[in-house]
Amino acid sequence: MKRILVVGGGLIGIRHIQAVKQHPGCHLVGLADPDMSIRVDATRFASMDDIQDDVDGVIIATPTHLHAAHGMAAAARGWHMLIEKPVAGTVAEAQALARALEQAQVRSLVGHHRRYHQVLQHLKAKIAEGVIGRVINVSLLWAMRKPDAYFEQNWRTSGGSPVMINLVHDIDVLRFVIGEISEIAALRGASLRGTDRIESGAVALAFENGATGTISFADTAPSPWGFEAGIGENPNIGTTHQDMMWITGTRGAISFPSLTLWQGKDWGTPSERVEFDKPAQSCVPLDAQLDHFLDVMDGVAPLIDVADAARTLAVATRIEEALAKQSAGLPVRA
Incomplete structure (x- = not known):
């Protein structure tokens, strides 16, 4: 069972929560979002800093301009990540995140679900x-x-x-x-x-x-x-x-x-x-993407990682x- 944290409680974040909860290979650690009024059937955290539980992978579904910062924070904790698209607010941020992931030996997947x-x-x-x-x-x-x-x-x-x-x-x-x-x-x-x-x-x-x-x-x-x-x-x-x-x-x-x-x-x-x-x-593409994310955490080559998605963004x-x-x-x- 892969322990998955979702960060960001917007429309796509809620869809990710539902996908994780329905997947037999996943355990949902919870949702991290500063808006504590968001009601979901999941443990709530105001931020990633509040997480004390073990996490294998994080799904980052926050606004685009926050992707790089949240990805950096997750990499520092050794969490493999699936980041929604576009991968970052700027090409420079995406490239910096790619370098940080390589240094931390953390694997990534970007949500270009098409x-x-x-x-x-x-x-x-x-x-x-x-x-x-x-x-x-x-x-x-x-x-x-x-x-x-x-x-x-x-x-x-x-x-x-x-x-x-x-x-x-x-x-x-x-x-x-x-x-x-x-x-x-x-x-x-x-x-x-x-x-x-x-x-x-x-x-x-x-x-x-x-x-x-x-x-x-x-x-x-x-x-x-x-x-x-x-x-x-x-x-x-x-x-x-x-x-x-x-x-x-x-x-x-x-x-x-x-x-x-x-x-x-x-x-x-x-x-x-x-x-x-x-x-x-x-299979619904979002569900197929989650299946692939679990494989990526186990070492399978990603269909599109942060470095690859940075080229689309460029x-x-x-x-x-x-x-x-x-x-x-x-x-x-x-």
């Missing part, structure tokens, strides 16, 4: 096998209209943008499936809600393996296209089962999440659709900085 969708793992494996040949380019689309209430009296109205809230997950998907991102260029769309917050834009990407790609995103446009809508993973976002990512290669192309595969030779002959098995999701940060330098009106055109 990597636990079996359909995404299947896509990654088939591309690696060469089902579409060498990858040439990828196009990804995320467009949703967030309700106005989402921004009322909320930290997102001032400091947040869909880049760090939403796009960071798509960036991690691209890194996971296609490879490391080496260069970015970005154009910012108009801000329509009366603030200077980033709301939409377009990003061009270059990958180390020679592939290129684009991301188009908006939180002001209702559409059926986006990872959450296509997969149906988020109860707050309507499910459409529509594709939102298209990948081309030297032997064909494939779209996601339908895993529709096309293969061909040249433009003189139309590409043909090829039957392609799509795996069923046997790409998202570069995109955010490039967009922030541009006018909140119409994008600048050369």
